Amino acid sequence: MKKIAVLTSGGDAPGMNAALRAVVRTATYYGMEVYGAKRGFDGLIQGDIYKMKSYSVSNIISLGGTILKTARSVDFHAQEGRDKAYEQLQSRGIEGLIVIGGDGSMMASDRFSKAYDFPIIGIPGTINNDLYGTDFTIGFDTAVNTALDAIDKIRDTANSHDRIFFVEVMGRDAGYIAIQTGIGGGAELVMVPETETSIQDVISTLQAGWDRAKSASIVVTAEGNAEGSAIDIAQKVKSHINNKDIKITTLGHIQRGGSPSAFDRILSSRLGLNAVEALRSGKKGVMIGIIKDEVVYTPLDIAVNTPKPLNDELVRMVEILNS
Amino acid sequence: MKKIAVLTSGGDAPGMNAALRAVVRTATYYGMEVYGAKRGFDGLIQGDIYKMKSYSVSNIISLGGTILKTARSVDFHAQEGRDKAYEQLQSRGIEGLIVIGGDGSMMASDRFSKAYDFPIIGIPGTINNDLYGTDFTIGFDTAVNTALDAIDKIRDTANSHDRIFFVEVMGRDAGYIAIQTGIGGGAELVMVPETETSIQDVISTLQAGWDRAKSASIVVTAEGNAEGSAIDIAQKVKSHINNKDIKITTLGHIQRGGSPSAFDRILSSRLGLNAVEALRSGKKGVMIGIIKDEVVYTPLDIAVNTPKPLNDELVRMVEILNS
Amino acid sequence: MKKIAVLTSGGDAPGMNAALRAVVRTATYYGMEVYGAKRGFDGLIQGDIYKMKSYSVSNIISLGGTILKTARSVDFHAQEGRDKAYEQLQSRGIEGLIVIGGDGSMMASDRFSKAYDFPIIGIPGTINNDLYGTDFTIGFDTAVNTALDAIDKIRDTANSHDRIFFVEVMGRDAGYIAIQTGIGGGAELVMVPETETSIQDVISTLQAGWDRAKSASIVVTAEGNAEGSAIDIAQKVKSHINNKDIKITTLGHIQRGGSPSAFDRILSSRLGLNAVEALRSGKKGVMIGIIKDEVVYTPLDIAVNTPKPLNDELVRMVEILNS
Amino acid sequence: MKKIAVLTSGGDAPGMNAALRAVVRTATYYGMEVYGAKRGFDGLIQGDIYKMKSYSVSNIISLGGTILKTARSVDFHAQEGRDKAYEQLQSRGIEGLIVIGGDGSMMASDRFSKAYDFPIIGIPGTINNDLYGTDFTIGFDTAVNTALDAIDKIRDTANSHDRIFFVEVMGRDAGYIAIQTGIGGGAELVMVPETETSIQDVISTLQAGWDRAKSASIVVTAEGNAEGSAIDIAQKVKSHINNKDIKITTLGHIQRGGSPSAFDRILSSRLGLNAVEALRSGKKGVMIGIIKDEVVYTPLDIAVNTPKPLNDELVRMVEILNS
Known part of the structure; x- marks a missing residue:
């Protein structure tokens, strides 16, 4: 050739x-x-x-x-x-x-x-x-590191405000970015398309954390989740825990770029x-x-x-x- | 004391x-x-x-x-x-x-x-x-550097795909983060609350770029803009230039954290x-x-x-x- | 237990x-x-x-x-x-x-x-x-990324000045950090303890680059090399190519720290x-x-x-x- | 024109x-x-x-x-x-x-x-x-941020080992990079060409820290110091406090490059x-x-x-x- x-x-x-x-x-x-x-x-x-x-x-x-x-x-x-x-x-x-x-x-x-x-x-x-x-x-490795860097930054704010953050990462129908970012970022919960996580599961996990005096929580969600986007999920969760300060971030295209x-x-x-x-x-x-x-x-x-x-x-x- | x-x-x-x-x-x-x-x-x-x-x-x-x-x-x-x-x-x-x-x-x-x-x-x-x-x-300086790092990453994708990106940064009613990020990131246009930018201005600026064979464009918008969020603005622009690949990113809370x-x-x-x-x-x-x-x-x-x-x-x- | x-x-x-x-x-x-x-x-x-x-x-x-x-x-x-x-x-x-x-x-x-x-x-x-x-x-992965980030920065200067850089990385008797950093940084040559590289090899490789109009070169050396430290190696090379601008950097302890x-x-x-x-x-x-x-x-x-x-x-x- | x-x-x-x-x-x-x-x-x-x-x-x-x-x-x-x-x-x-x-x-x-x-x-x-x-x-600002990032990494190791680090930054005859890096990195001492710092001053400052149970110390030195390079200074200090773990890092050319x-x-x-x-x-x-x-x-x-x-x-x- x-x-x-x-x-x-x-x-x-x-x-x-x-x-x-x-x-x-x-x-x-x-x-x-x-x-x-x-x-x-x-x-x-x-x-x-x-x-x-x-x-x-x-x-x-x-x-x-x-x-x-x-x-x-x-x-x-x-x-x-x-x-x-x-x-x-x-x-x-x-x-x-x-x-x-x-x-x-x-x-x-x-x-x-x-x-x-x-x-x-x-x-x-x-x-x-x-x-x-x-x-x-x-x-993939670069995207995970970029998402992780974002989670680390968000953790600063979550801890300072005792907040719950729902952070949506990319990955289409796959949960790879979500699970690796979640582990690396110490997220309290990771929602991936490959396994079923109900809204009730989310609430229970968050509740269990507060029961142990955990004040801030980060939930990482993959874009391909059955329960919808981070915005959808946060909305569903919100009604059950309305006295909590909840924020949502969709990391978006920064995950595609960079050295x-x-x-x-x-x-x-x-x-x-x-x-x-x-x-x-x-x-x-x-x-x-x-x-x-x-x-x-x-x-x-x-x-x-x-x-x-x-x-x-x-x-x-x-x-x-x-x- | x-x-x-x-x-x-x-x-x-x-x-x-x-x-x-x-x-x-x-x-x-x-x-x-x-x-x-x-x-x-x-x-x-x-x-x-x-x-x-x-x-x-x-x-x-x-x-x-x-x-x-x-x-x-x-x-x-x-x-x-x-x-x-x-x-x-x-x-x-x-x-x-x-x-x-x-x-x-x-x-x-x-x-x-x-x-x-x-x-x-x-x-x-x-x-x-x-x-x-x-x-x-x-x-402020840290937030601008974080937003700029995001813009640099988005530029990689914008250039690779010949795309238009609308990127919304924080700043409440002030355009400081937007203008500094826009200058530093070489954004083709920056929309800030302090000065009026009409949708027609946006379209004209983008059009002028394409006329000079500029294939990718980034518009940085401040969250306090009169024309609304990046999503709103992109929506309004889209109908006028519907053959273009447009993406929107709201940088969100990563701008608050970090060393x-x-x-x-x-x-x-x-x-x-x-x-x-x-x-x-x-x-x-x-x-x-x-x-x-x-x-x-x-x-x-x-x-x-x-x-x-x-x-x-x-x-x-x-x-x-x-x- | x-x-x-x-x-x-x-x-x-x-x-x-x-x-x-x-x-x-x-x-x-x-x-x-x-x-x-x-x-x-x-x-x-x-x-x-x-x-x-x-x-x-x-x-x-x-x-x-x-x-x-x-x-x-x-x-x-x-x-x-x-x-x-x-x-x-x-x-x-x-x-x-x-x-x-x-x-x-x-x-x-x-x-x-x-x-x-x-x-x-x-x-x-x-x-x-x-x-x-x-x-x-x-x-290991973090150290390689840190060293790589340093090499990327050094490349800016090497290219701007048409210089040769000898960059020493850590690794004790092992060449792992050196080889991965060298590949990732596009180093013209990597010297590791595991394989023999003579001073003549270094000179030949650099010379071959200049013959192809390559103006800047980076040589990554592991700390455990038989030919000595980056300083030693550069010294030996220098006498053979004395009309060239040579710089040496020992990355040192930054490779151990960081998130x-x-x-x-x-x-x-x-x-x-x-x-x-x-x-x-x-x-x-x-x-x-x-x-x-x-x-x-x-x-x-x-x-x-x-x-x-x-x-x-x-x-x-x-x-x-x-x- | x-x-x-x-x-x-x-x-x-x-x-x-x-x-x-x-x-x-x-x-x-x-x-x-x-x-x-x-x-x-x-x-x-x-x-x-x-x-x-x-x-x-x-x-x-x-x-x-x-x-x-x-x-x-x-x-x-x-x-x-x-x-x-x-x-x-x-x-x-x-x-x-x-x-x-x-x-x-x-x-x-x-x-x-x-x-x-x-x-x-x-x-x-x-x-x-x-x-x-x-x-x-x-x-200048980029170089200071690069040096600061290095100091932050070195701090991880200094704290983990209860060590003293002498870190030399660039700046030729000027102490600007040193002083800003030193303040930003929380260095215990900064030695700049513009003001006289004797070896005895260095020893006293380090000693005062240990007296307050401060276990790790970072001394930032400018390259244009009267007392010589970080290697020289560390050498002089070493003989007076020989039971301490001292390390030296010369940041070098990474300070010139980068976005x-x-x-x-x-x-x-x-x-x-x-x-x-x-x-x-x-x-x-x-x-x-x-x-x-x-x-x-x-x-x-x-x-x-x-x-x-x-x-x-x-x-x-x-x-x-x-x-």
């Missing part, structure tokens, strides 16, 4: 640039040409593709976001769009593609890879950590390096991941469609340590 | 602990006894008052929040509450009081100081910087030290502040009731540098 | 407080009494031991250092000291001990545990990550929780660790005496990505 | 990019052309000069270092070098120059401005804050904006500064040659609050 392309797709995640850098540097190391497509599959379709050199990725390992830009492509959902994308690759003699993105991007890659029998390696890049086939996705943590830089570098070697060795239609410190490959459709359960140990930790 | 008390009141602000430390250490330095009341005026009323020593404030200079805790006292608004507070002070032989807080706390201090002819020095502690009689209030910046630690230390010396020299019923690097004293009611205009230079900077 | 003790020993590491909190909370959860000894084995010998409750460890999860304080005990090396320590435990009816510390502390624990047949569980707490029997030690990262808080919490359960289940004389996401137990002497090699993958990453 | 140039010179400082951005944007706002010279006066001499547009400075406000790069020019010290620089300016029709740098750069600017009667405005950019004619120089603080971004933006307006209004041979929140202009030679004393209030604060 002499020419490959790389793109970032879907929501941005800290570490995407580090992965991109690793792809470009590794391809260069092996004497391959490497092309970057701008704005995900949209740029691929439109031919917004440029040759990248080793120096194109200098000093980007510490940057959040993605210098290639990213998008959720609508056109790529249509046959016509995918045909054009294929032509763009063909016309440049590009033989393999590396897609850095989340589950939507892996799904699109799967379809494309199969339809055109085109070698694609997916790199899991999403703060949500909701892809099967890897212990951690790119951006990647050491963990994310190293994870991204390792995935990027091995993704190029995977293409070289003839792998295709798989997502690269790291499970128990080993590089592994999972068919793209399985990576997307297999549920990834929360580690029970984490759930147990909240119960024993924080309540 | 041999015995004084100190309390923190109203919303917490980073640097309150540094000010408290300075009060305790300075009083100790001058051989005075110093008492801390918990939870603002509530603790004063209830006699939740304890003697503080130099070591009581060890290692708190770097902590957000307030170790004395704080509250917005309802009881202190009633004559009965204030009478009790006065008795608590009298019964302990306390001759002066230092109140660290925002405008509500300064107002309450003014009333109390006048009614009982009791020496009180106010120290301006609020992230909003909305008190006349000081260039900066305690916590104080160097600026806030030094400001707080200086105000705390001088507040004790002011009590010793017979000052009363004034808020201490620093204007153009000089320690100044402003009658409490004037500090609260005089409007504090935004520096025109700052407004000009947004226009020339960021648009 | 009804009564246990816990202490922190050796050099402090961020996350020790989180581990301590987990030990206290888990013991409390199981209805056990838990005692904390101050200043490591010294406090144990001197009977500086106090009962800890759930609230004793409130809000310490985010704190660097250790609230129990720590020390490298000289007295514990003597039979007399160990006898006294044993008496202190016996007299209080304490049946098990948890020691949070590095290799010296694990060695001392091993000797004590065997001599008195006393149940001890070791928890690996050291920024150096140099203990066999766990993928990561407490404090623990999310990773370290969760690792510490998990180890602390499981250590108590290990004592309850009758384990003794072992160090707890996590290998490939599984909790494992390694006899204390083996944990200390078995070399822990650097992951080859990491060495490969520096070569391919950074040169 | 239709064409101006800008350069950064001397040691880099966080905020230089923000100042550069303000210069370029303001010049553009007024319809002027603006040229950037690379690597300080060296680039000017060599004609390494390029036209800058508004977008040339997009997203640089948050970056440490300087995108124009910087250097301490040797050639500019010679008449020949300065002649060449003048020719480069003349040949491009450049009518004014803005120099962002420290005292060496201001001195060189003064000589050049006078010799060729060429309009130059200096912008004080140095972390040392050692220029007369401005309350604060660009980069600028809010304060530095706003200061830099304001100085850059006003510097362009100063050129337009016919000012020349002056350094722009801000004193007591007013923009002021000081002849370049006076800015360099007038001593800038430490604020007595700061010295007093260390004495009363930290000892």
Whole structure:
């Protein structure tokens, strides 16, 4: 394989640039040409593709976001769009593609890879950590540290005012960010989509804390909860404990940005390096991941469609340590 | 003066602990006894008052929040509450009081100081910087740095996705946090309560940016804007530019917490030290502040009731540098 | 087991407080009494031991250092000291001990545990990550992030001045901090004790960079290198390339402190929780660790005496990505 | 004035990019052309000069270092070098120059401005804050915050081990960084070049702390102290108190880098904006500064040659609050 392309797709995640850098540097190391497509599959379709050199990725390992830009492509959902994308690759003699993105991007890659029998390696890049086939996705560790830093700040105010805070973190349908942030922040309760927590449970936990003279409490809620957003949950709880000072914070987009943590830089570098070697060795239609410190490959459709359960140990930790 | 008390009141602000430390250490330095009341005026009323020593404030200079805790006292608004507070002070032989807080706390201090002819020095502690009689209030610089750090993170995502972000910062009726965060974050537009910005202005500014091929934009809005919250404003703007990717973030309570910046630690230390010396020299019923690097004293009611205009230079900077 | 003790020993590491909190909370959860000894084995010998409750460890999860304080005990090396320590435990009816510390502390624990047949569980707490029997030690991830933050700052200056920087990081005889910091910081070269790097190698790598018009370079060196400290190495290199602007920075003790990262808080919490359960289940004389996401137990002497090699993958990453 | 140039010179400082951005944007706002010279006066001499547009400075406000790069020019010290620089300016029709740098750069600017009667405005950019004619120089606030963050981390270890730390900060012959870091970090003692502190003073202060059962101490020393470096001072102190655990840390180059603080971004933006307006209004041979929140202009030679004393209030604060 002499020419490959790389793109970032879907929501941005800290570490995407580090992965991109690793792809470009590794391809260069092996004497391959490497092309970057701008704005995900949209740029691929439109031919917004440029040759990248080793120096194109200098000093980007510490940057959040993605210098290639990213998008959720609508056109790529249509046959016509995918045909054009294929032509763009063909016309440049590009033989393999590396897609850095989340589950939507892996799904699109799967379809494309199969339809055109085109070698694609997916790199899991999403703060949500909701892809099967890897212990951690790119951006997750940074997002957790950002959310944790926010919780630490909120704890200052909660303690000073003897308040209850409901803090909503990102994660879509997955509770990974919530549970790790909750453990790390010593949250009195964590509500995740993977396990059922009723409003009554919330009230009981808070009540138990006050009975032990705990004056301030933080409840971390994942955005995908059955009981709704932090605002919804706080509203339902409020009516039962109306003499308490309750505040709500939705951490929002700060969780997506920022310079990647050491963990994310190293994870991204390792995935990027091995993704190029995977293409070289003839792998295709798989997502690269790291499970128990080993590089592994999972068919793209399985990576997307297999549920990834929360580690029970984490759930147990909240119960024993924080309540 | 041999015995004084100190309390923190109203919303917490980073640097309150540094000010408290300075009060305790300075009083100790001058051989005075110093008492801390918990939870603002509530603790004063209830006699939740304890003697503080130099070591009581060890290692708190770097902590957000307030170790004395704080509250917005309802009881202190009633004559009965204030009478009790006065008795608590009298019964302990306390001759002066230092109140660290925002405008509500300064107002309450003014009333109390006048009614009982009791020496009180106010120290301006609020992230909003909305008190006349000081260039900066305690916590403001830290809040701006926290908001700026958030804007930097959001910029990563805005650039990666070519998005428009509306970011709401705190500040109540004042635009100080918004304007400084906006300048520091290179926001394309800043909406503050002090100057009128119509929805049409917002649209024009954004449009002008796109005409110059600016793909991502950040609009910082203060919470006290006439046009409403960031959500309201984005809603109004959206209908005019419906083909654009718009996101909204309300930074919320993270702006109140965190370890104080160097600026806030030094400001707080200086105000705390001088507040004790002011009590010793017979000052009363004034808020201490620093204007153009000089320690100044402003009658409490004037500090609260005089409007504090935004520096025109700052407004000009947004226009020339960021648009 | 009804009564246990816990202490922190050796050099402090961020996350020790989180581990301590987990030990206290888990013991409390199981209805056990838990005692904390101050200043490591010294406090144990001197009977500086106090009962800890759930609230004793409130809000310490985010704190660097250790609230129990720590020390490298000289007295514990003597039979007399160990006898006294044993008496202190016996007299209080304490049946098990948890020691949070590095290799010296694990060695001392091993000797004590065997001599008195006393149940001890070791928890690996050291920024150096140099203990066999766990993928990561407490404090390592935080130290790497701190060092990385420093490298990012130094990169600003290196790039602005087209300079070469030699940056020495901690790690004693292990190159873990160096290699991870080097990868994450995009260092042009990393020198670790585990592999030989001659001065000629350094010069060649730097020269190769300049030949490719790379103007700024960062060399990360571990403190345990055969060629000496960063100062020594820079001196040797300097004479060969005397027309270049060379600077040296020894990061020093900032790497030991600071609020623990999310990773370290969760690792510490998990180890602390499981250590108590290990004592309850009758384990003794072992160090707890996590290998490939599984909790494992390694006899204390083996944990200390078995070399822990650097992951080859990491060495490969520096070569391919950074040169 | 239709064409101006800008350069950064001397040691880099966080905020230089923000100042550069303000210069370029303001010049553009007024319809002027603006040229950037690379690597300080060296680039000017060599004609390494390029036209800058508004977008040339997009997203640089948050970056440490300087995108124009910087250097301490040797050639500019010679008449020949300065002649060449003048020719480069003349040949491009450049009518004014803005120099962002420290005292060496201001001195060189003064000589050049006078010799060729060429309009130059200096912008004080140095972390040392050692220029007369401005309350604060660009980069100072960021450097203090970086040093303070380091002190906070070191405090964790100092407290955990009951240690004495000698921490050396930058500042050349000025004690500004030391005194502010010392106050903010609650250092038990601060040694600055502006006031004499004998080794005996150090010992007495430390001794007084131990007498009050203070177990850990931090001494902040400025690099320009008469008693030498932190290593020298610690060595001298050590012999008098040999039973104490003493550690030394030289913070070094981390103090120069990093994303600028809010304060530095706003200061830099304001100085850059006003510097362009100063050129337009016919000012020349002056350094722009801000004193007591007013923009002021000081002849370049006076800015360099007038001593800038430490604020007595700061010295007093260390004495009363930290000892």
